[in-house]
Amino acid sequence: MSLKLYGYWRSSASYRVRIAMHLKQIDFDYVPVHLVKDGGEQRSAAYSSMNPSMLVPTFVDEDEDIVLNQSLAIMEYLDDKYPNTPALLPSHTLDKARVRALAQDIACDIQPVTNLRILEGLKSDFSASSEQTQAWCSKWITQGFTALEKRLATRSGKYCYGYDVTLADVCLVSQVYNALRFKVDMQRFPLIQKIYDNCNELEAFQKAKPEAQTDAG
Numbered sequence: 001m002s003l004k005l006y007g008y009w010r011s012s013a014s015y016r017v018r019i020a021m022h023l024k025q026i027d028f029d030y031v032p033v034h035l036v037k038d039g040g041e042q043r044s045a046a047y048s049s050m051n052p053s054m055l056v057p058t059f060v061d062e063d064e065d066i067v068l069n070q071s072l073a074i075m076e077y078l079d080d081k082y083p084n085t086p087a088l089l090p091s092h093t094l095d096k097a098r099v100r101a102l103a104q105d106i107a108c109d110i111q112p113v114t115n116l117r118i119l120e121g122l123k124s125d126f127s128a129s130s131e132q133t134q135a136w137c138s139k140w141i142t143q144g145f146t147a148l149e150k151r152l153a154t155r156s157g158k159y160c161y162g163y164d165v166t167l168a169d170v171c172l173v174s175q176v177y178n179a180l181r182f183k184v185d186m187q188r189f190p191l192i193q194k195i196y197d198n199c200n201e202l203e204a205f206q207k208a209k210p211e212a213q214t215d216a217g
Contacts, residue, residue: 003028006047006058008035009213012111013071014057015174018213020075022204023165024085032215033058035116055117072107075167088167099161102151102168106175110144114178137182145179145189148172152191158198165199173199177210 005021005028007014021028033056034041041047042054051058051069059074060067068074079088089096112118114137122128122136155161160168176196179186186193199205210216 002061002063004031004060004062005029006031006033006050006060007056008033009210009216011035011056012115012174012178013055013107015177015208015210016071016107016170017057017059017074018208019170019173019205020078020088020167022207023088023170023202024078024082025204026078026082026085030214032213034215072103072167075170086165088165088170090161090164090166095161098155099166099168102148102155102160103166103171105144105148105151106168106171110141110148110175111178113140114182134182137178138184141175141179141182141184142188145184145192149189149191152195156191156195159195165202169195169199172196173205 003021003026005014005017007017007030009032018030033047035056040054042051042056047058048054050060050067053069055069057071057074058067058069059077066077068077075088089099119133119137122133128136152160157163159165160172172192173196176186176192200209206212
């Protein structure tokens with residue numbers, strides 16, 4: 001198969017791209033990259049030559065000889081390449097900018113400070129305990145969700161931006177998964193919880209769930 005997605009089952013960035021590809025009904029090979037086993041497979045020579053950042057996901061389009069990292073860039077590439085599939089971004093310029101802003105609130109401001117390499121750094125460089133790293137994640141997700149809940153109050157319908165699934169929902173669902181993992185009190189965020197529940201009624205979101213992946217566990 002010409003399209004490959006290298007990822008890790010519990011990586012929220014990989015999760016986003018899986019959702020997007022299933023929403024657009026694109027066939028692809030999922031290639032697991034274990035971020036913990038044997039010191040992390042992302043550090044291997046083969047993987048790091050493909051993605052020098054040694055992060056997931058990495059998207060490969062063999063027909064076009066393209067290798068892309070960064071989940072938002074991958075998803076926008078797919079939106080452009082497959083225009084006859086459900087769009088992840090609205091067509092109107094202002095609506096598109098607003099959806100991108102919501103997605104970036106999550107993917108650029110909340111998620112990066114709670115990803116695996118940050119938590120590993122807290123443990124190795126500052127001797128943080130598991131309880132302290134969990135508290136760290138809960139703090140920053142809660143702070144981000146507090147702002148996001150207010151934004152959604154003026155823009156959301158069934159989903160983050162009205163009544164169509166967009167890039168913002170793809171990012172939100174993967175981040176709520178992390179929030180639940182780090183024991184964030186979701187009762188404080190009824191809009192976010194409602195959108196999360198609505199999205200997870202859809203088959204594409206169910207197929208993309210971490211526990212549904214071949215490398216889960």
